[in-house]
Amino acid sequence: MIPMLETRDLAAVYGGNRALAIPHLAVAAGELVGVVGANGAGKSTLVNSLLGWSRGRPRISGEVTLAGEALSHLPSFERVRKGLLLIPEGKLVFATMSVEDNLLAVGGQLLGDRRRAYALDDIYDLFPGLKERRGHLGAQLSGGERQMLGIARALRLGPRALLLDEPSIGLAPRLVATVLATVKQLAADGLAVLLVEQNVRAAIEVVDRLVLIERGSIVAQGPAGAMRDDPRIAEAYLGAHAT
Amino acid sequence: MNLAQQLINGIVLGHAYALIAIGWTVLLGVARLVNFGHGQMYMLGAFVTWYTVSRLGLPYLVAVPAAMLAGVAVGYVMQRVMLQLTLKQDLVSIMIVTLGFGYVLNGAAALVFGSTGQILETPLSRLDIYWGDLWLTWQDVALVVAAIVFFIVLKYVIDHTAVGRTARMVAEDPPLALLAGINVKKVYLGVFAFEGAAVALAAALVAPRTPILTSMGFDEVIVTFVVVVLGGIGSVLGSYFAGLALGLFTAFFGALVSPAYTTAAAFLVMIAMLVLRPGGFAAAPGSR
């Protein structure tokens, strides 16, 4: 089986400091892979580097393939058009544009077969809250609504693989569950999903596989069930008495 | 002094100012860029129009798009040269590069068109309209109408079309625009090409009002600067009203006080505005 998203020797260097070194990582279509690790471990650097993208100026190297097609030589926006979508950490909506303009601004491109670009109505069916707030500016949205809008904008572009960087950050527990359930559903619909999460307890309930990153490297990975019992996960992230 | 005549002069002048400035407004709004070669691009537009009409003997309606095409070419080349500076948002270098580009344009134009003054005559600039003791030319009317149409179309494109939304995304957050699949470099090139076309259109319409020289451009860049700042940086509607206000101010100040001090007075007003209302006319958040 060809993985939907695959990377080899992915590395990122910030001014001489190696922030990331990943020999191999693959995500299959329909698979939801969680990425966890401490602050500064390199989780954001990993998902950003898959797109060759950053708000800083790292040197990024390595191979990235999407559905067997090499992307490494393409600029970020071309990788996006191929179906590799990132919902980044931090600022993820256009604050000076309305919700509807955020959504209308992208999508509508001609897509290859087996890719679904969500129409505006599909988006509003999936996120009724966004429909209600379609006229509001991005800046007026709550944290949860911003996450929805970020995901929605990615769906408009017909993703094959979705990279989410801490979509549950700052959300109330019930909203976390909603966001993660949405993510799970998108994977079940056939997308390859890489989910960066600080909230390991919530993430481990939905992911198929968990990857633990420390100092830019993968130090443990495995099926969610097995990783739950991994001492490095259990002690550091779930508390000593976690089940 | 005839107040009604000054009102007409001010309105015509105001629309001229707004039209001259609009390219820079969009440039600043979308790409956060400045272009101190703006005035010389205006000069080039005027001379290409003049050359096409007077030397090639082609109709004015051919000369206008020819000037705009030249503007697009110059704008594109300029941005191509400094694309890396743009991506880094290195404003100081961009200021110097564009200033230098202006001087190069200036020299090149003197070489090609000569350094004597010329009169750009159009079929409309000789057609006078008298209305009682009020006077204007059909060129003035064309200028005002073209400016209004241009601003309405531009405002519509920015607010309601795919091109406009793309520009607004790049204006707000270029890295995030990349993640939405937008070719940001292409947008930057496009915005500079637009700036070239817009200032050339302004030149083709406004330059027939006065004799033209290859050494001109300084007044135009100053006017642009005042309009852009007064209008609220990057705001299309703000620029329209700022241009109009500056035109009326110039006309009335020139008539009531003295034309010699108009520029100084305009700057005083600008400074006062900046202190009292730092966002310009369009100080409302998110307006453009």
Ligand SMILES: Nc1ncnc2c1ncn2[C@@H]1O[C@H](COP(=O)(O)OP(=O)(O)OP(=O)(O)O)[C@@H](O)[C@H]1O
């Ligand atoms: N713009 C930058 N300039 C320099 N170093 C950076 C930059 N961005 C990240 N780094 C470094 O790269 C390393 C990985 O950072 P990264 O943001 O990927 O961590 P993270 O796992 O996403 O952390 P968090 O959980 O806080 O989001 C850190 O050591 C950080 O200091």
Ligand SMILES: [Mg+2]
């Ligand atoms: Mg991070």
